[in-house]
Amino acid sequence: MKFSFRPVEGAFYDLFTKAAYNLVKGTELLNELALPGVDVQSVSDRLSDVEHDSDSITHELYKKINSTFITPFDREDIYSLGSQLDDVMDHLEAAGNLLYLYGLTDLPSLPREMHELVTVLDQQAKITAEAMPRLRSMKGLEEYWIEINRLENDGDRAYRMLLVRLFSGEYDALTVLKMKEVVDELEAACDAFEHVANTVETIAVKES
Amino acid sequence: MKFSFRPVEGAFYDLFTKAAYNLVKGTELLNELALPGVDVQSVSDRLSDVEHDSDSITHELYKKINSTFITPFDREDIYSLGSQLDDVMDHLEAAGNLLYLYGLTDLPSLPREMHELVTVLDQQAKITAEAMPRLRSMKGLEEYWIEINRLENDGDRAYRMLLVRLFSGEYDALTVLKMKEVVDELEAACDAFEHVANTVETIAVKES
Amino acid sequence: MKFSFRPVEGAFYDLFTKAAYNLVKGTELLNELALPGVDVQSVSDRLSDVEHDSDSITHELYKKINSTFITPFDREDIYSLGSQLDDVMDHLEAAGNLLYLYGLTDLPSLPREMHELVTVLDQQAKITAEAMPRLRSMKGLEEYWIEINRLENDGDRAYRMLLVRLFSGEYDALTVLKMKEVVDELEAACDAFEHVANTVETIAVKES
Structure with missing residues (x-):
């Protein structure tokens, strides 16, 4: 018979992993915006659905924190990690939603640099989702946060180039x-992934 | 004879409560901006006075932290809560002050959505002020932070609709x-109320 | 024979001091932008170099945290202080870099209020660099953070006046x-210095 000494712990890792895989759904929806003839309202609506799922996961996590006597690491860190994963989703959803609300989709096409930023977000989401289950063993996390930071630098560069493009005189004020509102949400999502990684690093430093 | 085991503690709750009631003064001043023929310079000046009062309260709180041996909860959390209450006021004051400095009051009227956002802030201020004394018993705080989060969602929606209105073509660039500067300060105040609630939640989770 | 009880500690103070003196290099480079006929590309490039140096110092600090058994104060606080010093540099570098990328240097001159904001940053950098070695004795830190907060208020005022100037109608949308992008980075640097001071205060409160 298999016996787990800390049967409840698993629930925390599962919720972090679920939250992070939900972010992958979010960035994949944003990726659809690069497709020709995309239905932006549908993307925006599906992003809202995914964002509601994130809220439920976060809520479940908070309830679990309050009802569990021994948590796998500091309560505050579990709390931070949960709310920071949720923050990422808020920014992803805001980007898609504003794009639709502002009618920016009447433009012949979105700037190429915007898709580059979304590609960075998609990579960040994927490696975050892969890293979450590793919190259990605390192994292989260093590569994850180094890679997130590297991607955040890529995102920063893409963001600056995107601003240069926006301010080039090609578009009216x-x-x-x-567009700046949308782009700032994408950049905030990129930063928010870094905050998640910083919290993972803080947890790992405490446990080491 | 009544005897208090921890006579100094009360001072902390009183200062948090005072700081939060000061925020109510702030949001009520912003509410005046919806009145016809309002004197915006006077609102801006009175907001600055209220903001100075907040600074004094925060300063008194910090002095109390440093001079008290046993604090009712973690020093860092007292410190965070104090500075986050102060942050709310900074944003409220900035909104009123910028409105005046930019001469936005020459507009026939401010967008209706701006007043909706101020109404949300006013509600957030009131329930925050009512919640602060409850830190003493740690009872009834969950409703408070759930409600703050609900209001923050309302604020977010009002903010987006306000941006749509601003970008509608009705106003020049x-x-x-x-207006965006002013509106961003209001939105930051709305977020800042949520940070206060998050810290209260962190404290409650630790104490539970 | 001199004997140090905690020989490794010194390395932490040295790294904080090095990081802070690097910020002085950063603000001095931004100060050059006020000079007539300045080569903005060269300033931007040298800022990037100084920013790389900051990254190396931060990286060394993190390695030191992970390889040291007894740290002079909480690991998380060392970590925060390091990353917050690094944040200041990121904003300084972004300001110089964007100024160059946007070709803002074709303007006859930058607004006077922008140089005022840079002067505040330069003062903040200098007193931060002077304060870091005092972490060792925990003496004379209160003056430092009071002064940083006072300067942050000055910076805030300069920032608002700068926005009023930008929005005066003198420049096209x-x-x-x-310019707002550049100015926001300067203002974020000003805030980031305050975050450093807040962390120093948190450390001092814990140690007292």
Whole structure:
């Protein structure tokens, strides 16, 4: 008979993993925006659904924190990690939602640099989802946070190049303002992935 | 004879409560901006006064932390809560002050969605002020932070609708830029109330 | 024979001091932008070099945290302080870099209020660099964080006046947008210095 000494712990890792895989769904939806003839309203609606799922996962996590006597690591860190994973989703959803609300999809095409930023987000989501189960063994996490930081630097560069493009005179000032709102949400998502990685690093440093 | 085992503790709860009631003064001043023929300079000046009061309260709190041997909960959490209450006020004051500095009051009227956002802030301030004394018993705090989060979602929606309105083409680009500064401060205040609630939740989780 | 009880500790203070003196290099480079006929590309490139140095120092600090058994104060606080010093540099570098990328240097001159903000940053950098070695004795730190907060208030005022200037109608909307990006980085650097001071205060409160 298999016996687990800390049967409840698993639930925490599962919830972090679920939350992170939900982010992959989010970035994949944003990736669809690069497709020709995409239905932006549908992308925006599906992002809202995925965001509601994230809220439920976060809520379940908080309930689990409050009802569990011994947690696998500091309660505050579990709390931070949960809310930071949720923050990423909020920014992903906001980006898709604003793009639709502002009618930016009437533009012939979105700037190429915007898709580059989404590609970075998609990679960040994937390696975050792969890293979460490794919290259990605390192994192989260093590569994860080094890679997230490297991607965040890529994202930063893509963001700056995107701003240069927006301000090039190609678009009128109001369109620039609208796109900037969307782009800032994408950049905030990129930073938010880094916050997740920093918390994982803090947890690993404490446990080591 | 009544005897208090921890006579100094009360001072902390009183200062948090005072700080939060000061925020109610702040949001009520912003509410005045919806009145016809309002004197915006006077609102801005009175907001600055209220903001100075907040600074004094925060300063008194920090002095109390440093001079008290046993604090009712972790020093760092007291410190965070104090500085986060102060952050809310900074954003409220900035919103009123920028509105005046930019001469936005020459507009026939401010967008209705801006007043909706202020209404959310006013509700957040009131329930925060009511929650602070409850830190003493740690009872009834869950409703408070659930409600703050619900209001923050309302605020988020109001903020997005306000941006859609700003970018609708009704205003010229420079006016949009100015209003956006004001609106971003209001939105930051809305988020800052949520940070306060998150810290209260962290404290409650530790104490439970 | 001199004998140090905690020989490794010194390395932490040295790294914080090095990181802070690197920030002085950063603000001095930004100060050059006020000079007539300045080569902005060269300033931007040298800022990037200084930023790489900061990254190396931060990396060395993190390695030191992970390889040291007894740290002079909480690991998380050392970690926070290191990453917050690094954040300041990121904002300084971004400001110089964007100024160059956006071609803002074709303007006859940058607004005077922008140089005022840089002057505040330069003062913040200098007193931060002077304060870091004092972490060893935990003496004379209170003056430092009071002064940083005072300077942050000065910076805030300079920032608001700068926005009023930007929105005065003197510049076209796209130029305003570009300058605002630069100015926001400067203001974020000013805030980031305050975050450093807050962490120093948190450490001092814990140690007292």
